[in-house]
Amino acid sequence: GAVVSQHPSRVICKSGTSVKIECRSLDFQATTMFWYRQFPKKSLMLMATSNEGSKATYEQGVEKDKFLINHASLTLSTLTVTSAHPEDSSFYICSARAQDRGRGEQFFGPGTRLTVL
């Protein structure tokens, strides 16, 4: 099956710093990648959809200046949480849609747990 990796798996940072999370499709090309956020004991909420080479599409209520998304290549998308605050602490999961796979198939990364002190 297709593999998606995320780095780092866990990060702790001080309030006010910026944190970058990487999402990579290891054995396939992903034209589209998705970023989700999951609060403790809650469901996954889609934050944004990023297409390779174009600007990300953000869901309603998600601050695009706060959560910067870059999808520079067919195998890499990055999410940067700028000027992080404790309320940004969450579990961030990316997924990737394969260019040559069937509809509706997304492959999820293992997630990144962000803790902002």
Place this chain on the structure above:
Amino acid sequence: AQKVTQAQTEISVVEKEDVTLDCVYETRDTTYYLFWYKQPPSGELVFLIRRNSFDEQNEISGRYSWNFQKSTSSFNFTITASQVVDSAVYFCALSGLSGGYQKVTFGTGTKLQVIP
């Protein structure tokens, strides 16, 4: 608009019991996909199944089985002879044609605890 409802927030069963996790969905699309994912304490989402809206055949995979009832918009998941390793949060999800199958809507999840 898409919506997935998992009414059971937490379920506890004793090992070897059977358990069914309910999932009810809403969509205006006539073509859509339904999914089940398992999220163990480590947090990683584990894909379990994808079902096309045109395929109402029930599916069995080992101790897992799924019952897709289009008439009631339900896609229930049964674990037979549950084991402690089945303890996790299980998510039902949906993606439809109108969103280009891009947007996956997740239910709120059912936390399953299997007691030894």
